[in-house]
Amino acid sequence: ALYSDVSQLPKLKYDFVVIGAGAAGNVIAARLTENPKFSVLLIEAGISDQGVLGVQVPFLAPTNLPNSSVTWNYTTVPQTSLNNRVLAYSRGHLMTYTRGSDDEYNRWAELTGDDSWAWRNLEPFYLKSTRLVPPVDHHSTKGLVDPAVHGFGPVEVSLPGLPSELDGRVVNTSKASGAEFPFNVDIQSGNSVGVGIAQSTIGGGIRSSSSRAYLEPNLNRSNLHVLLENSVTRLVQSGSDHGVPVFKQVELAASPSGKRAHPTFIGRLFMSVVVATRTIVTADKEVILSAGSIGTPQILMLSGLGDAAELGRLGIRPVVNLPDVGKNLQDHPIMSNYWVVNSNNTFDDVLRNTSILDADLAQWTANKTGLFGNAPANAVALLRIPGNASIFEHPFTFPLIDPNFFNTTFDQFAMLSAVKAARAFMTAPPWQGFVASRFGPVGSAETDEDIIAAARDAIVTIWHPTSTARMSPRHASWGVVDPQLLVKGVSGLRIVDASIMPIIPAAHTTGPTYILAERAAEFIKEAWC
Protein backbone atom coordinates (compact mmCIF):
# COMPACT_ATOMS: atom_id res chain seq x y z
CA ALA A 1 0.00 0.00 0.00
CA LEU A 2 1.05 3.61 -0.66
CA TYR A 3 1.03 6.29 2.03
CA SER A 4 2.10 9.92 1.99
CA ASP A 5 1.45 10.75 5.64
CA VAL A 6 3.37 8.99 8.38
CA SER A 7 0.35 9.10 10.68
CA GLN A 8 -1.47 6.78 8.24
CA LEU A 9 1.13 4.02 8.55
CA PRO A 10 -0.45 0.97 10.22
CA LYS A 11 2.72 0.44 12.29
CA LEU A 12 6.16 1.89 12.97
CA LYS A 13 8.11 -1.38 13.26
CA TYR A 14 9.02 -3.60 10.29
CA ASP A 15 11.50 -6.39 9.57
CA PHE A 16 13.29 -4.20 7.04
CA VAL A 17 13.25 -0.44 6.50
CA VAL A 18 14.49 0.49 3.02
CA ILE A 19 15.44 4.14 2.45
CA GLY A 20 14.96 5.44 -1.11
CA ALA A 21 12.56 4.14 -3.78
CA GLY A 22 15.04 4.46 -6.65
CA ALA A 23 16.60 1.87 -8.92
CA ALA A 24 18.11 -0.24 -6.10
CA GLY A 25 15.55 0.40 -3.34
CA ASN A 26 12.66 -0.78 -5.50
CA VAL A 27 14.50 -4.02 -6.35
CA ILE A 28 15.20 -4.67 -2.67
CA ALA A 29 11.61 -3.93 -1.57
CA ALA A 30 10.15 -6.13 -4.32
CA ARG A 31 12.50 -9.06 -3.79
CA LEU A 32 12.32 -9.10 0.03
CA THR A 33 8.51 -9.02 0.04
CA GLU A 34 8.45 -12.13 -2.16
CA ASN A 35 8.85 -13.80 1.22
CA PRO A 36 5.47 -13.28 2.97
CA LYS A 37 7.21 -13.59 6.35
CA PHE A 38 9.19 -10.36 5.79
CA SER A 39 7.53 -6.99 6.33
CA VAL A 40 9.10 -4.02 4.54
CA LEU A 41 8.67 -0.26 4.83
CA LEU A 42 10.05 1.64 1.82
CA ILE A 43 10.56 5.38 2.49
CA GLU A 44 10.89 7.87 -0.38
CA ALA A 45 11.38 11.63 -0.16
CA GLY A 46 9.86 12.23 -3.60
CA ILE A 47 6.31 12.20 -4.87
CA SER A 48 4.45 9.40 -6.64
CA ASP A 49 5.19 9.07 -10.36
CA GLN A 50 1.58 8.06 -11.07
CA GLY A 51 0.15 10.18 -13.88
CA VAL A 52 3.36 12.20 -14.38
CA LEU A 53 3.58 12.27 -18.18
CA GLY A 54 7.24 13.30 -18.19
CA VAL A 55 8.04 10.08 -16.35
CA GLN A 56 5.91 7.73 -18.47
CA VAL A 57 6.35 9.12 -22.01
CA PRO A 58 9.91 8.23 -23.11
CA PHE A 59 10.32 11.21 -25.46
CA LEU A 60 9.20 13.68 -22.78
CA ALA A 61 11.83 12.61 -20.21
CA PRO A 62 13.97 15.76 -20.65
CA THR A 63 10.99 17.89 -19.60
CA ASN A 64 11.79 16.68 -16.06
CA LEU A 65 15.14 18.50 -16.14
CA PRO A 66 16.84 20.28 -14.59
CA ASN A 67 14.35 21.41 -11.96
CA SER A 68 10.95 19.85 -11.44
CA SER A 69 8.89 18.15 -8.79
CA VAL A 70 10.42 14.77 -9.72
CA THR A 71 14.09 15.75 -9.36
CA TRP A 72 16.35 17.13 -6.65
CA ASN A 73 17.67 20.55 -7.63
CA TYR A 74 21.29 19.91 -6.76
CA THR A 75 24.22 21.75 -8.29
CA THR A 76 27.94 21.04 -8.08
CA VAL A 77 30.50 23.28 -6.44
CA PRO A 78 32.30 25.45 -9.06
CA GLN A 79 34.36 23.17 -11.30
CA THR A 80 37.87 24.58 -11.39
CA SER A 81 38.79 22.82 -14.64
CA LEU A 82 35.58 23.87 -16.37
CA ASN A 83 36.11 27.63 -16.06
CA ASN A 84 34.50 27.57 -12.60
CA ARG A 85 31.10 26.65 -14.00
CA VAL A 86 28.49 25.32 -11.57
CA LEU A 87 26.71 22.32 -13.14
CA ALA A 88 23.08 21.33 -12.59
CA TYR A 89 23.19 17.93 -10.87
CA SER A 90 19.75 16.35 -11.21
CA ARG A 91 18.87 12.99 -9.76
CA GLY A 92 16.30 10.64 -11.22
CA HIS A 93 16.81 8.36 -14.16
CA LEU A 94 15.99 8.07 -17.83
CA MET A 95 16.31 4.97 -19.90
CA THR A 96 19.43 4.15 -21.89
CA TYR A 97 20.27 0.59 -20.86
CA THR A 98 23.84 -0.69 -20.63
CA ARG A 99 25.29 -3.27 -18.26
CA GLY A 100 28.99 -2.48 -18.43
CA SER A 101 31.77 -4.84 -19.41
CA ASP A 102 32.98 -8.11 -17.91
CA ASP A 103 36.39 -6.52 -17.18
CA GLU A 104 34.86 -3.88 -14.95
CA TYR A 105 32.96 -6.31 -12.75
CA ASN A 106 36.07 -8.51 -12.59
CA ARG A 107 37.90 -5.46 -11.23
CA TRP A 108 35.17 -5.06 -8.59
CA ALA A 109 35.85 -8.68 -7.56
CA GLU A 110 39.59 -8.04 -7.49
CA LEU A 111 39.29 -4.81 -5.51
CA THR A 112 36.95 -6.31 -2.92
CA GLY A 113 38.63 -9.70 -2.74
CA ASP A 114 35.24 -11.32 -3.32
CA ASP A 115 34.82 -13.40 -6.46
CA SER A 116 31.03 -13.39 -6.26
CA TRP A 117 31.17 -9.88 -7.80
CA ALA A 118 32.94 -11.23 -10.93
CA TRP A 119 30.99 -11.02 -14.21
CA ARG A 120 30.54 -14.78 -14.59
CA ASN A 121 29.04 -15.01 -11.11
CA LEU A 122 26.71 -12.07 -11.66
CA GLU A 123 25.00 -13.69 -14.66
CA PRO A 124 21.93 -14.89 -12.67
CA PHE A 125 21.39 -11.32 -11.43
CA TYR A 126 21.57 -9.44 -14.73
CA LEU A 127 19.33 -12.08 -16.31
CA LYS A 128 16.91 -11.64 -13.42
CA SER A 129 16.63 -7.85 -13.69
CA THR A 130 15.66 -7.19 -17.33
CA ARG A 131 14.10 -8.85 -20.37
CA LEU A 132 14.13 -8.01 -24.07
CA VAL A 133 10.76 -7.05 -25.58
CA PRO A 134 9.95 -6.15 -29.22
CA PRO A 135 10.19 -2.51 -30.29
CA VAL A 136 6.81 -0.82 -30.19
CA ASP A 137 6.46 -0.84 -34.01
CA HIS A 138 7.43 -4.55 -34.11
CA HIS A 139 9.97 -4.04 -36.92
CA SER A 140 12.56 -6.78 -37.38
CA THR A 141 15.60 -6.31 -35.17
CA LYS A 142 17.47 -9.30 -36.59
CA GLY A 143 21.20 -8.68 -36.53
CA LEU A 144 20.84 -5.60 -34.32
CA VAL A 145 20.50 -7.34 -30.94
CA ASP A 146 21.37 -10.75 -29.49
CA PRO A 147 18.34 -12.18 -27.63
CA ALA A 148 20.60 -14.90 -26.15
CA VAL A 149 22.28 -12.46 -23.75
CA HIS A 150 18.98 -11.15 -22.38
CA GLY A 151 17.08 -12.44 -19.39
CA PHE A 152 13.62 -12.72 -17.86
CA GLY A 153 13.42 -9.83 -15.35
CA PRO A 154 10.67 -7.28 -14.83
CA VAL A 155 12.43 -4.28 -16.47
CA GLU A 156 11.58 -4.20 -20.19
CA VAL A 157 14.36 -3.39 -22.66
CA SER A 158 13.78 -2.64 -26.34
CA LEU A 159 15.33 -1.22 -29.47
CA PRO A 160 14.03 2.07 -30.91
CA GLY A 161 10.40 1.75 -32.04
CA LEU A 162 10.73 4.39 -34.72
CA PRO A 163 13.97 3.76 -36.60
CA SER A 164 15.54 7.01 -37.81
CA GLU A 165 17.49 7.72 -40.97
CA LEU A 166 20.61 7.83 -38.81
CA ASP A 167 20.42 4.16 -37.75
CA GLY A 168 21.47 2.66 -41.07
CA ARG A 169 24.29 5.17 -41.44
CA VAL A 170 25.58 4.33 -37.95
CA VAL A 171 25.55 0.58 -38.63
CA ASN A 172 27.10 0.95 -42.10
CA THR A 173 29.83 3.29 -40.86
CA SER A 174 30.69 0.87 -38.11
CA LYS A 175 30.68 -2.24 -40.30
CA ALA A 176 32.84 -0.55 -42.94
CA SER A 177 35.34 0.83 -40.45
CA GLY A 178 36.73 -2.49 -39.25
CA ALA A 179 38.64 -2.21 -36.00
CA GLU A 180 38.26 1.54 -35.57
CA PHE A 181 34.50 1.50 -34.74
CA PRO A 182 33.75 -2.25 -34.47
CA PHE A 183 30.12 -3.23 -34.91
CA ASN A 184 28.90 -4.88 -31.71
CA VAL A 185 25.59 -6.61 -32.18
CA ASP A 186 24.83 -6.47 -28.46
CA ILE A 187 26.92 -4.58 -25.93
CA GLN A 188 25.14 -6.36 -23.04
CA SER A 189 27.13 -9.56 -23.64
CA GLY A 190 30.03 -8.59 -21.37
CA ASN A 191 32.01 -7.23 -24.33
CA SER A 192 30.74 -3.68 -24.36
CA VAL A 193 33.24 -2.12 -26.75
CA GLY A 194 31.90 -1.05 -30.13
CA VAL A 195 29.01 0.57 -31.93
CA GLY A 196 25.44 -0.68 -32.10
CA ILE A 197 21.81 0.33 -31.89
CA ALA A 198 20.88 1.71 -28.47
CA GLN A 199 18.76 -0.32 -26.08
CA SER A 200 16.38 1.50 -23.78
CA THR A 201 14.31 0.54 -20.78
CA ILE A 202 11.09 1.02 -22.72
CA GLY A 203 8.34 -1.58 -23.11
CA GLY A 204 5.28 -1.16 -25.32
CA GLY A 205 6.21 2.51 -25.83
CA ILE A 206 6.15 3.27 -22.08
CA ARG A 207 9.20 3.92 -19.92
CA SER A 208 9.96 0.82 -17.90
CA SER A 209 11.29 2.36 -14.69
CA SER A 210 12.17 0.53 -11.46
CA SER A 211 8.93 1.88 -10.08
CA ARG A 212 6.86 0.47 -12.95
CA ALA A 213 8.75 -2.83 -13.12
CA TYR A 214 9.48 -3.68 -9.48
CA LEU A 215 7.11 -1.63 -7.33
CA GLU A 216 3.73 -1.21 -9.03
CA PRO A 217 3.04 -4.92 -9.60
CA ASN A 218 3.71 -5.64 -5.92
CA LEU A 219 1.92 -2.76 -4.21
CA ASN A 220 -0.95 -5.07 -3.26
CA ARG A 221 1.36 -7.22 -1.10
CA SER A 222 0.20 -6.87 2.49
CA ASN A 223 3.83 -7.03 3.72
CA LEU A 224 4.93 -3.97 1.67
CA HIS A 225 4.22 -0.42 2.83
CA VAL A 226 5.57 2.53 0.83
CA LEU A 227 5.77 5.95 2.47
CA LEU A 228 6.20 8.84 0.00
CA GLU A 229 7.00 12.54 0.50
CA ASN A 230 8.99 11.86 3.67
CA SER A 231 12.71 12.43 3.94
CA VAL A 232 14.98 10.41 6.15
CA THR A 233 16.89 12.91 8.25
CA ARG A 234 19.24 10.45 9.99
CA LEU A 235 19.72 6.93 11.27
CA VAL A 236 19.40 6.53 15.01
CA GLN A 237 21.61 4.28 17.09
CA SER A 238 19.27 1.76 18.69
CA GLY A 239 21.77 0.05 20.94
CA SER A 240 25.10 -1.70 20.84
CA ASP A 241 26.12 -5.29 20.33
CA HIS A 242 29.43 -6.27 22.01
CA GLY A 243 30.55 -2.65 21.71
CA VAL A 244 29.45 -2.35 18.04
CA PRO A 245 26.84 0.38 17.54
CA VAL A 246 23.54 -0.96 16.17
CA PHE A 247 21.63 1.25 13.71
CA LYS A 248 18.12 -0.10 13.35
CA GLN A 249 16.12 3.08 13.71
CA VAL A 250 15.36 5.72 11.14
CA GLU A 251 14.26 9.30 11.76
CA LEU A 252 12.09 10.95 9.12
CA ALA A 253 10.21 14.17 8.52
CA ALA A 254 7.87 15.55 5.89
CA SER A 255 9.37 19.02 5.86
CA PRO A 256 12.56 20.76 6.98
CA SER A 257 10.91 22.01 10.16
CA GLY A 258 9.78 18.47 10.82
CA LYS A 259 6.26 19.69 11.26
CA ARG A 260 3.26 19.31 9.05
CA ALA A 261 -0.06 21.10 9.27
CA HIS A 262 -3.11 18.84 9.09
CA PRO A 263 -6.58 20.30 8.57
CA THR A 264 -8.60 18.53 11.25
CA PHE A 265 -12.16 18.63 12.57
CA ILE A 266 -12.41 18.80 16.34
CA GLY A 267 -16.07 18.72 17.27
CA ARG A 268 -17.54 21.42 15.08
CA LEU A 269 -14.30 23.36 14.98
CA PHE A 270 -12.17 23.14 11.85
CA MET A 271 -8.59 23.87 12.65
CA SER A 272 -5.08 23.25 11.48
CA VAL A 273 -3.15 21.06 13.89
CA VAL A 274 0.61 20.76 13.74
CA VAL A 275 1.58 17.15 14.39
CA ALA A 276 4.68 15.10 15.06
CA THR A 277 8.01 16.85 14.81
CA ARG A 278 10.05 13.89 13.63
CA THR A 279 9.03 10.24 13.50
CA ILE A 280 11.17 7.20 14.29
CA VAL A 281 10.58 3.89 12.52
CA THR A 282 12.34 0.69 13.57
CA ALA A 283 13.73 -2.29 11.66
CA ASP A 284 13.70 -5.60 13.50
CA LYS A 285 16.25 -7.10 11.12
CA GLU A 286 18.03 -4.45 9.00
CA VAL A 287 17.96 -0.92 7.71
CA ILE A 288 18.85 -0.83 4.02
CA LEU A 289 20.14 2.47 2.76
CA SER A 290 19.36 2.95 -0.95
CA ALA A 291 19.26 6.74 -1.15
CA GLY A 292 21.74 6.91 -4.05
CA SER A 293 25.28 8.20 -4.40
CA ILE A 294 24.48 11.64 -2.98
CA GLY A 295 21.69 10.82 -0.49
CA THR A 296 23.37 7.78 1.07
CA PRO A 297 26.60 9.47 2.23
CA GLN A 298 24.60 12.50 3.33
CA ILE A 299 22.38 10.35 5.58
CA LEU A 300 25.42 8.44 6.90
CA MET A 301 27.17 11.67 7.82
CA LEU A 302 24.07 13.13 9.47
CA SER A 303 24.05 9.94 11.59
CA GLY A 304 27.63 10.33 12.78
CA LEU A 305 29.09 7.80 10.31
CA GLY A 306 31.88 9.44 8.33
CA ASP A 307 35.21 11.18 8.60
CA ALA A 308 35.36 12.00 12.31
CA ALA A 309 37.31 15.24 11.85
CA GLU A 310 34.94 16.48 9.14
CA LEU A 311 31.87 15.55 11.19
CA GLY A 312 33.33 17.40 14.16
CA ARG A 313 33.74 20.54 12.05
CA LEU A 314 30.07 20.25 11.01
CA GLY A 315 28.97 19.93 14.63
CA ILE A 316 27.94 16.27 14.26
CA ARG A 317 29.02 13.81 16.98
CA PRO A 318 31.06 11.07 15.28
CA VAL A 319 29.91 7.55 16.15
CA VAL A 320 32.16 5.58 13.80
CA ASN A 321 35.13 7.03 11.93
CA LEU A 322 34.59 6.03 8.28
CA PRO A 323 36.79 8.46 6.32
CA ASP A 324 35.66 7.15 2.90
CA VAL A 325 32.01 8.19 3.33
CA GLY A 326 31.09 10.73 0.65
CA LYS A 327 34.58 10.66 -0.91
CA ASN A 328 35.68 9.19 -4.21
CA LEU A 329 32.67 10.49 -6.20
CA GLN A 330 32.92 9.12 -9.74
CA ASP A 331 30.74 10.29 -12.62
CA HIS A 332 30.71 10.46 -16.40
CA PRO A 333 31.07 13.88 -17.99
CA ILE A 334 29.30 14.45 -21.30
CA MET A 335 30.08 16.91 -24.06
CA SER A 336 27.83 17.20 -27.09
CA ASN A 337 29.24 17.42 -30.59
CA TYR A 338 26.85 18.97 -33.14
CA TRP A 339 26.67 18.79 -36.91
CA VAL A 340 24.56 20.71 -39.43
CA VAL A 341 22.67 18.17 -41.59
CA ASN A 342 21.00 18.21 -45.01
CA SER A 343 17.70 16.83 -43.77
CA ASN A 344 14.34 18.05 -42.55
CA ASN A 345 13.73 14.74 -40.83
CA THR A 346 14.85 16.08 -37.44
CA PHE A 347 13.04 16.81 -34.17
CA ASP A 348 12.87 20.52 -34.99
CA ASP A 349 9.22 20.43 -36.13
CA VAL A 350 7.88 18.53 -33.18
CA LEU A 351 9.80 20.74 -30.76
CA ARG A 352 8.56 23.95 -32.41
CA ASN A 353 5.03 23.21 -33.56
CA THR A 354 2.56 22.48 -30.78
CA SER A 355 -0.02 20.93 -33.10
CA ILE A 356 2.55 18.34 -34.31
CA LEU A 357 3.56 17.72 -30.68
CA ASP A 358 -0.13 17.36 -29.69
CA ALA A 359 -0.67 14.90 -32.54
CA ASP A 360 2.35 12.86 -31.45
CA LEU A 361 1.12 12.86 -27.86
CA ALA A 362 -2.38 11.86 -29.01
CA GLN A 363 -0.85 8.97 -30.98
CA TRP A 364 1.13 7.89 -27.91
CA THR A 365 -1.96 8.19 -25.67
CA ALA A 366 -4.04 6.12 -28.11
CA ASN A 367 -1.64 3.26 -28.80
CA LYS A 368 1.79 4.13 -27.29
CA THR A 369 3.43 4.29 -30.73
CA GLY A 370 5.23 6.99 -32.73
CA LEU A 371 7.98 9.40 -31.78
CA PHE A 372 6.89 9.74 -28.16
CA GLY A 373 7.34 6.04 -27.50
CA ASN A 374 11.06 6.54 -28.11
CA ALA A 375 13.92 7.94 -26.10
CA PRO A 376 14.70 11.46 -27.33
CA ALA A 377 18.16 11.81 -28.74
CA ASN A 378 18.55 15.37 -29.99
CA ALA A 379 17.97 18.56 -28.03
CA VAL A 380 17.58 19.25 -24.31
CA ALA A 381 17.01 22.79 -22.96
CA LEU A 382 18.50 23.36 -19.51
CA LEU A 383 16.79 26.31 -17.86
CA ARG A 384 17.00 27.64 -14.34
CA ILE A 385 13.86 28.19 -12.26
CA PRO A 386 14.13 31.32 -10.05
CA GLY A 387 15.65 30.54 -6.66
CA ASN A 388 12.56 31.72 -4.81
CA ALA A 389 10.13 29.43 -6.71
CA SER A 390 7.77 27.46 -4.49
CA ILE A 391 9.25 24.13 -5.59
CA PHE A 392 12.37 24.85 -3.54
CA GLU A 393 10.52 25.11 -0.23
CA HIS A 394 10.90 21.39 0.43
CA PRO A 395 14.67 20.59 0.23
CA PHE A 396 16.67 20.13 3.40
CA THR A 397 20.24 21.47 3.36
CA PHE A 398 22.01 20.29 0.21
CA PRO A 399 25.34 18.48 0.31
CA LEU A 400 28.39 19.90 -1.50
CA ILE A 401 28.91 17.93 -4.71
CA ASP A 402 32.30 18.00 -6.42
CA PRO A 403 32.82 15.60 -9.33
CA ASN A 404 36.06 17.48 -10.07
CA PHE A 405 35.56 17.03 -13.80
CA PHE A 406 38.34 17.37 -16.39
CA ASN A 407 41.02 17.97 -13.81
CA THR A 408 43.58 15.39 -14.85
CA THR A 409 45.67 14.91 -17.97
CA PHE A 410 43.97 11.52 -18.41
CA ASP A 411 40.46 13.08 -18.36
CA GLN A 412 41.53 15.58 -21.00
CA PHE A 413 43.15 12.88 -23.14
CA ALA A 414 40.03 10.69 -22.91
CA MET A 415 37.69 13.52 -23.94
CA LEU A 416 40.01 14.53 -26.78
CA SER A 417 40.05 10.92 -28.02
CA ALA A 418 36.24 10.79 -27.88
CA VAL A 419 35.90 13.99 -29.93
CA LYS A 420 38.39 12.74 -32.52
CA ALA A 421 36.62 9.37 -32.71
CA ALA A 422 33.23 11.07 -33.20
CA ARG A 423 34.68 13.23 -35.98
CA ALA A 424 36.31 10.27 -37.71
CA PHE A 425 33.01 8.35 -37.50
CA MET A 426 31.03 11.22 -39.00
CA THR A 427 33.37 11.67 -41.97
CA ALA A 428 32.85 8.05 -43.13
CA PRO A 429 31.09 7.57 -46.54
CA PRO A 430 27.55 6.88 -45.17
CA TRP A 431 27.40 10.46 -43.86
CA GLN A 432 28.58 12.19 -47.03
CA GLY A 433 25.92 14.54 -48.38
CA PHE A 434 23.98 14.20 -45.12
CA VAL A 435 26.33 16.02 -42.76
CA ALA A 436 26.94 19.56 -43.99
CA SER A 437 29.41 20.77 -41.35
CA ARG A 438 30.41 20.61 -37.72
CA PHE A 439 28.50 23.00 -35.51
CA GLY A 440 29.05 25.25 -32.50
CA PRO A 441 32.15 26.23 -30.51
CA VAL A 442 33.23 22.59 -30.05
CA GLY A 443 32.65 21.98 -33.75
CA SER A 444 34.88 24.86 -34.81
CA ALA A 445 37.76 23.89 -32.49
CA GLU A 446 40.60 22.43 -34.59
CA THR A 447 43.74 21.89 -32.51
CA ASP A 448 43.95 19.75 -29.36
CA GLU A 449 44.37 22.92 -27.33
CA ASP A 450 41.26 24.49 -28.96
CA ILE A 451 39.17 21.38 -28.29
CA ILE A 452 40.27 21.26 -24.64
CA ALA A 453 39.50 24.96 -24.25
CA ALA A 454 36.04 24.50 -25.82
CA ALA A 455 35.41 21.47 -23.61
CA ARG A 456 35.91 23.57 -20.49
CA ASP A 457 32.75 25.47 -21.48
CA ALA A 458 30.81 22.51 -22.85
CA ILE A 459 31.20 19.57 -20.45
CA VAL A 460 28.28 18.77 -18.19
CA THR A 461 27.37 15.64 -16.20
CA ILE A 462 25.51 12.67 -17.65
CA TRP A 463 24.24 12.08 -14.08
CA HIS A 464 26.02 8.84 -13.22
CA PRO A 465 27.36 9.49 -9.69
CA THR A 466 28.78 6.38 -8.02
CA SER A 467 31.24 5.15 -5.39
CA THR A 468 30.62 7.59 -2.51
CA ALA A 469 30.23 4.65 -0.08
CA ARG A 470 32.46 2.20 -1.90
CA MET A 471 32.79 -1.50 -1.23
CA SER A 472 36.16 -2.91 -0.11
CA PRO A 473 37.45 -6.17 1.37
CA ARG A 474 35.99 -6.96 4.77
CA HIS A 475 39.03 -5.97 6.81
CA ALA A 476 40.37 -3.20 4.56
CA SER A 477 40.81 0.15 6.25
CA TRP A 478 39.44 1.95 3.17
CA GLY A 479 35.88 1.70 1.89
CA VAL A 480 32.52 1.99 3.63
CA VAL A 481 30.85 -1.41 3.10
CA ASP A 482 32.15 -4.98 2.91
CA PRO A 483 31.37 -7.29 -0.04
CA GLN A 484 28.06 -8.23 1.65
CA LEU A 485 27.33 -4.47 1.59
CA LEU A 486 27.24 -4.26 5.40
CA VAL A 487 28.44 -0.90 6.73
CA LYS A 488 31.80 -1.28 8.45
CA GLY A 489 31.99 -0.73 12.18
CA VAL A 490 28.24 -0.86 12.83
CA SER A 491 25.53 -3.49 12.96
CA GLY A 492 22.09 -3.70 11.35
CA LEU A 493 22.87 -1.42 8.41
CA ARG A 494 23.50 -2.23 4.76
CA ILE A 495 23.88 0.01 1.71
CA VAL A 496 22.43 -1.09 -1.61
CA ASP A 497 22.71 1.50 -4.37
CA ALA A 498 25.16 2.97 -6.87
CA SER A 499 27.26 4.47 -4.07
CA ILE A 500 28.83 1.06 -3.28
CA MET A 501 30.43 0.57 -6.70
CA PRO A 502 34.21 0.38 -6.09
CA ILE A 503 34.78 1.91 -9.52
CA ILE A 504 32.36 3.41 -11.98
CA PRO A 505 31.67 1.05 -14.90
CA ALA A 506 31.90 2.37 -18.47
CA ALA A 507 28.13 2.05 -18.70
CA HIS A 508 24.92 3.90 -17.97
CA THR A 509 24.63 3.17 -14.29
CA THR A 510 21.08 1.92 -13.83
CA GLY A 511 21.81 -1.49 -15.41
CA PRO A 512 24.74 -2.14 -13.04
CA THR A 513 22.59 -0.86 -10.12
CA TYR A 514 19.88 -3.43 -10.95
CA ILE A 515 22.52 -6.16 -11.05
CA LEU A 516 24.04 -5.26 -7.67
CA ALA A 517 20.60 -4.84 -6.07
CA GLU A 518 19.42 -8.24 -7.33
CA ARG A 519 22.65 -9.73 -5.97
CA ALA A 520 22.14 -7.99 -2.61
CA ALA A 521 18.47 -9.00 -2.33
CA GLU A 522 19.58 -12.60 -2.55
CA PHE A 523 22.17 -12.47 0.19
CA ILE A 524 19.88 -10.44 2.47
CA LYS A 525 17.24 -13.14 2.03
CA GLU A 526 19.84 -15.85 2.70
CA ALA A 527 21.01 -14.04 5.84
CA TRP A 528 17.55 -14.00 7.37
CA CYS A 529 15.93 -17.23 6.14
Ligand SMILES: Cc1cc2nc3c(=O)[nH]c(=O)nc-3n(C[C@H](O)[C@H](O)[C@H](O)COP(=O)(O)OP(=O)(O)OC[C@H]3O[C@@H](n4cnc5c(N)ncnc54)[C@H](O)[C@@H]3O)c2cc1C
Ligand atom coordinates in the same frame (compact mmCIF):
# COMPACT_ATOMS: atom_id res chain seq x y z
C1 LIG B 1 18.69 13.00 -15.50
C2 LIG B 1 19.28 11.63 -15.37
C3 LIG B 1 19.35 10.82 -16.47
C4 LIG B 1 19.88 9.53 -16.35
N1 LIG B 1 19.86 8.73 -17.44
C5 LIG B 1 20.26 7.44 -17.31
C6 LIG B 1 20.13 6.56 -18.41
O1 LIG B 1 19.66 6.92 -19.50
N2 LIG B 1 20.56 5.27 -18.22
C7 LIG B 1 21.08 4.84 -17.02
O2 LIG B 1 21.45 3.66 -16.90
N3 LIG B 1 21.21 5.67 -15.97
C8 LIG B 1 20.80 6.95 -16.09
N4 LIG B 1 20.90 7.79 -15.02
C9 LIG B 1 21.56 7.30 -13.77
C10 LIG B 1 20.61 6.49 -12.90
O3 LIG B 1 19.49 7.27 -12.56
C11 LIG B 1 21.30 6.06 -11.60
O4 LIG B 1 22.50 5.39 -11.89
C12 LIG B 1 20.44 5.11 -10.78
O5 LIG B 1 19.16 5.66 -10.55
C13 LIG B 1 21.14 4.83 -9.46
O6 LIG B 1 20.29 4.10 -8.63
P1 LIG B 1 20.33 4.27 -7.05
O7 LIG B 1 19.36 3.28 -6.50
O8 LIG B 1 21.74 4.24 -6.61
O9 LIG B 1 19.83 5.75 -6.76
P2 LIG B 1 18.49 6.51 -7.17
O10 LIG B 1 17.79 5.80 -8.29
O11 LIG B 1 18.84 7.95 -7.34
O12 LIG B 1 17.56 6.32 -5.88
C14 LIG B 1 17.74 6.99 -4.67
C15 LIG B 1 16.37 7.34 -4.11
O13 LIG B 1 16.51 7.75 -2.76
C16 LIG B 1 15.67 8.87 -2.53
N5 LIG B 1 16.25 9.63 -1.42
C17 LIG B 1 17.44 10.29 -1.39
N6 LIG B 1 17.63 10.86 -0.18
C18 LIG B 1 16.56 10.51 0.57
C19 LIG B 1 16.17 10.78 1.91
N7 LIG B 1 16.92 11.54 2.73
N8 LIG B 1 15.00 10.28 2.38
C20 LIG B 1 14.21 9.50 1.57
N9 LIG B 1 14.52 9.23 0.28
C21 LIG B 1 15.68 9.72 -0.20
C22 LIG B 1 15.71 9.63 -3.86
O14 LIG B 1 14.62 10.51 -3.99
C23 LIG B 1 15.69 8.48 -4.86
O15 LIG B 1 14.38 8.12 -5.23
C24 LIG B 1 20.39 9.09 -15.10
C25 LIG B 1 20.32 9.93 -13.99
C26 LIG B 1 19.77 11.18 -14.12
C27 LIG B 1 19.70 12.08 -12.92
